[in-house]
Amino acid sequence: MSDAVEVVDLRAARTALREHAPLVHCLTNTVVxxxxxxxxxxxxxxxxxxxxxxxxxxFAAIASAVLVNVGTVNxxxxxxxxxxxxxAGAAGTPWVLDPVAVGGLAYRTALAGELVAxxxxxxxxxxxEIMALTGAGSGGRGVDxxxxxxxxxxxxxxxxxxxxxxxxVSGEVxxxxxxxxxxxxxxxxxxxxxxxxxxxxxxxxxxxYVAATRDPLTGAVAAHAHVALAAERAAATAAGPGTFAAAWxxxxxxxxxxxxxxxxxxxx
Amino acid sequence: MSDAVEVVDLRAARTALREHAPLVHCLTNTVVxxxxxxxxxxxxxxxxxxxxxxxxxxFAAIASAVLVNVGTVNxxxxxxxxxxxxxAGAAGTPWVLDPVAVGGLAYRTALAGELVAxxxxxxxxxxxEIMALTGAGSGGRGVDxxxxxxxxxxxxxxxxxxxxxxxxVSGEVxxxxxxxxxxxxxxxxxxxxxxxxxxxxxxxxxxxYVAATRDPLTGAVAAHAHVALAAERAAATAAGPGTFAAAWxxxxxxxxxxxxxxxxxxxx
Amino acid sequence: MSDAVEVVDLRAARTALREHAPLVHCLTNTVVxxxxxxxxxxxxxxxxxxxxxxxxxxFAAIASAVLVNVGTVNxxxxxxxxxxxxxAGAAGTPWVLDPVAVGGLAYRTALAGELVAxxxxxxxxxxxEIMALTGAGSGGRGVDxxxxxxxxxxxxxxxxxxxxxxxxVSGEVxxxxxxxxxxxxxxxxxxxxxxxxxxxxxxxxxxxYVAATRDPLTGAVAAHAHVALAAERAAATAAGPGTFAAAWxxxxxxxxxxxxxxxxxxxx
Numbered sequence: 001m002s003d004a005v006e007v008v009d010l011r012a013a014r015t016a017l018r019e020h021a022p023l024v025h026c027l028t029n030t031v032v033x034x035x036x037x038x039x040x041x042x043x044x045x046x047x048x049x050x051x052x053x054x055x056x057x058x059f060a061a062i063a064s065a066v067l068v069n070v071g072t073v074n075x076x077x078x079x080x081x082x083x084x085x086x087x088a089g090a091a092g093t094p095w096v097l098d099p100v101a102v103g104g105l106a107y108r109t110a111l112a113g114e115l116v117a118x119x120x121x122x123x124x125x126x127x128x129e130i131m132a133l134t135g136a137g138s139g140g141r142g143v144d145x146x147x148x149x150x151x152x153x154x155x156x157x158x159x160x161x162x163x164x165x166x167x168x169v170s171g172e173v174x175x176x177x178x179x180x181x182x183x184x185x186x187x188x189x190x191x192x193x194x195x196x197x198x199x200x201x202x203x204x205x206x207x208x209y210v211a212a213t214r215d216p217l218t219g220a221v222a223a224h225a226h227v228a229l230a231a232e233r234a235a236a237t238a239a240g241p242g243t244f245a246a247a248w249x250x251x252x253x254x255x256x257x258x259x260x261x262x263x264x265x266x267x268x
Numbered sequence: 269m270s271d272a273v274e275v276v277d278l279r280a281a282r283t284a285l286r287e288h289a290p291l292v293h294c295l296t297n298t299v300v301x302x303x304x305x306x307x308x309x310x311x312x313x314x315x316x317x318x319x320x321x322x323x324x325x326x327f328a329a330i331a332s333a334v335l336v337n338v339g340t341v342n343x344x345x346x347x348x349x350x351x352x353x354x355x356a357g358a359a360g361t362p363w364v365l366d367p368v369a370v371g372g373l374a375y376r377t378a379l380a381g382e383l384v385a386x387x388x389x390x391x392x393x394x395x396x397e398i399m400a401l402t403g404a405g406s407g408g409r410g411v412d413x414x415x416x417x418x419x420x421x422x423x424x425x426x427x428x429x430x431x432x433x434x435x436x437v438s439g440e441v442x443x444x445x446x447x448x449x450x451x452x453x454x455x456x457x458x459x460x461x462x463x464x465x466x467x468x469x470x471x472x473x474x475x476x477y478v479a480a481t482r483d484p485l486t487g488a489v490a491a492h493a494h495v496a497l498a499a500e501r502a503a504a505t506a507a508g509p510g511t512f513a514a515a516w517x518x519x520x521x522x523x524x525x526x527x528x529x530x531x532x533x534x535x536x
Numbered sequence: 537m538s539d540a541v542e543v544v545d546l547r548a549a550r551t552a553l554r555e556h557a558p559l560v561h562c563l564t565n566t567v568v569x570x571x572x573x574x575x576x577x578x579x580x581x582x583x584x585x586x587x588x589x590x591x592x593x594x595f596a597a598i599a600s601a602v603l604v605n606v607g608t609v610n611x612x613x614x615x616x617x618x619x620x621x622x623x624a625g626a627a628g629t630p631w632v633l634d635p636v637a638v639g640g641l642a643y644r645t646a647l648a649g650e651l652v653a654x655x656x657x658x659x660x661x662x663x664x665e666i667m668a669l670t671g672a673g674s675g676g677r678g679v680d681x682x683x684x685x686x687x688x689x690x691x692x693x694x695x696x697x698x699x700x701x702x703x704x705v706s707g708e709v710x711x712x713x714x715x716x717x718x719x720x721x722x723x724x725x726x727x728x729x730x731x732x733x734x735x736x737x738x739x740x741x742x743x744x745y746v747a748a749t750r751d752p753l754t755g756a757v758a759a760h761a762h763v764a765l766a767a768e769r770a771a772a773t774a775a776g777p778g779t780f781a782a783a784w785x786x787x788x789x790x791x792x793x794x795x796x797x798x799x800x801x802x803x804x
Contacts, residue, residue, distance in 0.1 A: 034567055034732060038777065038778070050608070051608060052608070054610075058642070072318070104327075197302065242306070253730075339585070369584065369586075375590035510574070510788075
């Protein structure tokens with residue numbers, strides 16, 4: 001099923017996540033905090049949402065991984081994000097940047113530029129956000145994106161070159177690259193895009209997997225494959241977008257190492 | 269079924285919402301952001317919750333509609349609300365005010381007074397909130413209301429006269445007026461009042477429908493009818509208030525133009 | 537079933553909660569606000585989340601009970617918490633402190649110390665948090681806890697002595713004490729610990745039950761028993777952690793006075 005086994009060992013990644021139960025420090029937007037925490041709990045990780053400047057730096061240093069998502073950023077949380085990213089960097093803790101709606105809004109676009117310079121292990125976004133981070137494209141109309149992941153392939157590779165890490169672009173087929181190697185993850189369900197916070201929760205799962213596997217490319221691919229596989233299962237039982245969200249959490253929990261090893265993952 | 273067809277074309281409203289997929293900028297309380305975003309996605313609109321003063325004015329200018337809900341307002345978000353309302357006004361973008369718990373608390377009551385003066389296309393609240401905005405009544409004991417919608421009929425008409433827009437009062441039967449015409453929407457389910465944020469999500473759907481139909485009265489009526497109809501369907505399958513919320517989102521998605529045309533809507 | 541009937545009358549407590557429908561003012565973390573509000577609505581209480589310093593003191597004075605949960609505390613909400621706790625104290629309104637992740641983080645640990653000195657009617661936490669409040673233990677690794685409730689028994693008794701109130705320690709078996717009497721509550725489900733905010737919602741239900749019963753020990757025990765019983769029922773029908781959350785809310789609603797009287801509650 002997966003010809004990317006040479007690049008990433010999905011079975012081992014799932015096992016490692018369950019064994020290590022990484023503590024993921026999430027500085028994320030208030031719309032998606034609940035789903036993000038529940039998604040982390042569902043896969044076997046531990047969430048903690050600490051976003052005060054007085055605490056964010058200290059907590060990032062003791063967490064297994066950090067997520068920085070600028071969805072509802074303001075002056076206070078922006079400062080907490082800077083402190084957490086610096087602290088994670090100093091402690092050697094991997095952190096993930098999710099540049100929600102960057103490109104369309106000057107304030108967060110400037111902040112995301114600062115954060116990119118602090119070398120996130122993974123940047124995860126939709127095509128317009130990734131292109132906006134590299135100065136390409138004109139941004140989307142906010143949080144959605146009309147471009148496909150491959151439209152952002154060169155922007156992603158360029159951005160990975162700048163951060164020294166991995167860049168993951170979400171789309172019908174996700175594209176994940178460290179600049180040298182590129183992996184594509186298929187599957188999923190359109191209902192994911194009709195569930196607020198599914199993409200943001202994916203960013204948190206990337207952080208959890210990177211902490212568990214100690215490899216940004218493996219972690220990013222495993223998280224995307226896990227989310228897509230769980231979405232397919234949930235879509236098979238859901239009556240609509242409301243029941244889908246709960247079924248997706250159930251499926252995130254249920255997907256085991258053997259399941260994940262059969263995900264639609266292709267190296268190129 | 270509906271004798272209000274001369275006033276509002278519900279079938280056309282539902283079709284327009286699906287076609288235009290309006291981007292609704294929500295400055296709303298943190299308790300209900302998730303349900304609000306999911307309700308917007310369920311009906312076919314696009315949500316974005318941008319509530320920093322640095323961004324709210326810019327974003328309101330590019331959104332299709334804006335929702336301002338003062339449920340958990342603080343100094344920062346109050347400033348963002350003022351900027352968004354002014355920017356929406358300048359751009360000709362329709363915006364909706366939800367004066368949660370106004371009347372009982374001085375800080376938000378003063379803010380709501382400022383916002384009313386900025387001419388929202390629709391004000392949506394429960395009877396005690398609408399009466400409080402006009403100086404009538406003594407406010408509720410917070411977010412609930414013991415009065416019926418018709419108790420606020422004259423306050424609603426007076427408020428519509430001041431804003432030049434529409435006022436919608438929620439109750440067992442909702443009352444919606446532009447000062448000259450009044451429409452009542454029946455149906456719904458008591459489970460709506462046991463789901464936190466259902467009323468707040470309704471405010472966001474009003475914004476979406478007003479953007480799609482370009483008419484505040486039509487938009488407000490269509491949103492109330494859509495919410496009520498979906499609640500009836502969800503109540504028929506739910507085992508309690510927890511499963512109701514997910515079933516309601518499923519039903520919001522499923523209600524189509526022909527369904528909405530059969531809603532319990534009466535002009536008077 | 538329950539030999540603690542001499543200490544607490546669970547049947548009367550459930551009846552009182554439904555009759556009084558207490559208004560619970562929640563200053564709580566943004567991750568769990570929605571579930572907390574829905575849990576309060578499910579049991580028959582009324583939630584209101586007012587967390588601006590401009591409003592928190594006024595609102596605490598008119599609420600039936602107040603919950604202070606420091607999960608995502610920041611400078612603004614810390615000030616609101618101080619004002620609410622002082623106002624509740626002055627008004628004779630019972631309030632509950634949930635010291636989330638206290639011990640591991642200096643800022644919130646200092647704040648929790650201030651709040652403890654304001655005499656909460658009930659402190660509810662996991663064993664590491666309760667131990668941290670008394671200077672025992674080294675704190676957990678954030679929000680979880682590896683110790684059992686009985687490990688914190690002497691810390692709980694000591695803390696109850698300092699506040700003059702009740703201390704509730706969550707665990708596989710919960711331990712609740714006013715320093716003189718100790719009650720243990722069994723039952724529940726491991727799925728509670730995989731649902732973000734279940735423990736935080738429990739804190740809000742403690743506040744609701746204390747308001748309804750006018751007795752901190754009775755209120756704390758009834759809330760823990762109610763949550764545990766509902767969790768058992770929900771676990772019997774849920775397919776995983778996602779569907780569990782909705783089923784738990786359904787069960788919180790369904791548990792009546794006779795059900796609660798049969799909960800696993802033991803005085804010691």
